[in-house]
Amino acid sequence: MAVTLSSGFKMPLVGFGVWRVEGKDMKDLVINAIKIGYRHFDCAADYKNETEVGEALAVGAFQSGLVKREDLFITTKLWNSDHGHCSNYDIFLTRDCLAYSKVKPAVNQIETHPYFQRDSLVKFCLKHGVSITAHTPLGGAAANTEWFGSVSCLDDPVLKGLAAKYKRTVAQIVLRWGIQRNTVVIPKTSNLKRLEENFQVFDFELTKEDMDQIKSLDRKHRTNTPGKFWGIDLYA
Numbered sequence: 198m199a200v201t202l203s204s205g206f207k208m209p210l211v212g213f214g215v216w217r218v219e220g221k222d223m224k225d226l227v228i229n230a231i232k233i234g235y236r237h238f239d240c241a242a243d244y245k246n247e248t249e250v251g252e253a254l255a256v257g258a259f260q261s262g263l264v265k266r267e268d269l270f271i272t273t274k275l276w277n278s279d280h281g282h283c284s285n286y287d288i289f290l291t292r293d294c295l296a297y298s299k300v301k302p303a304v305n306q307i308e309t310h311p312y313f314q315r316d317s318l319v320k321f322c323l324k325h326g327v328s329i330t331a332h333t334p335l336g337g338a339a340a341n342t343e344w345f346g347s348v349s350c351l352d353d354p355v356l357k358g359l360a361a362k363y364k365r366t367v368a369q370i371v372l373r374w375g376i377q378r379n380t381v382v383i384p385k386t387s388n389l390k391r392l393e394e395n396f397q398v399f400d401f402e403l404t405k406e407d408m409d410q411i412k413s414l415d416r417k418h419r420t421n422t423p424g425k426f427w428g429i430d431l432y433a
């Protein structure tokens with residue numbers, strides 16, 4: 198399952214985000230991700246593990262015939278990119294980029310999850326042909342609570358109730374909600390069982406009432422706040 202970008206490329210709806218995946222765990226996780234069905238990998242030089250992703254793909258996946266390079270969608274991040282992807286652009290930056298850049302952005306990768314829905318930005322981008330990749334789609338869960346003191350939507354009582362109703366995990370409800378609002382999700386996990394769980398989101402559908410209920414949970418709560426270490430809001 199994939200979304201077709203304005204550039205013509207197809208971006209799979211569920212990707213594996215590899216920030217904070219340790220290099221030593223990468224080969225096992227990447228190969229298992231491909232076996233599970235992941236075809237989208239979200240990387241960055243800043244994550245300091247791109248070499249390990251490359252090695253896992255080259256040796257573990259391409260040479261062994263597990264998958265072909267052309268079947269994968271792989272992103273990286275550059276400071277100045279004119280290649281159709283941007284990251285953490287608000288409405289004003291996206292509008293400027295659409296107006297002035299040589300290559301129109303095909304994707305804006307932003308933090309969004311039930312506690313930080315950013316509906317106006319998502320709608321603005323989709324209306325103008327800019328697809329949305331939801332980074333931190335689980336709200337960073339335990340990792341962002343530990344790193345940034347944020348509140349995790351995975352502990353939300355309403356979401357727990359929906360998980361019980363659909364006989365799914367809260368993470369699956371949150372990722373399914375992300376897909377149903379037409380965003381692509383790139384959850385990170387270093388846990389093999391969760392890697393599988395996070396991909397099992399295509400065989401059920403949330404009703405409109407339940408989508409609306411999740412909509413009411415928005416707290417405008419950004420969970421990825423590295424600037425807190427320096428006492429500034431990097432994305433203000």
Ligand SMILES: NC(=O)c1ccc[n+]([C@@H]2O[C@H](COP(=O)([O-])OP(=O)(O)OC[C@H]3O[C@@H](n4cnc5c(N)ncnc54)[C@H](OP(=O)(O)O)[C@@H]3O)[C@@H](O)[C@H]2O)c1
Pocket residue numbers: 213214215216217239240284285306331332333334335336337338339340341351366368369383384385386387388391394395421
């Ligand atoms: N462009 C940007 O500025 C930017 C910023 C942040 C992130 N990103 C991208 O987005 C990806 C995802 O963001 P993220 O890692 O910060 O946040 P996330 O995917 O929302 O959450 C990751 C956390 O959730 C836990 N988790 C994963 N699956 C789970 C499940 N099924 N049940 C319970 N807990 C689960 C993980 O723990 P375990 O590993 O222990 O399972 C980890 O603590 C990153 O890897 C990166 O590729 C981009």
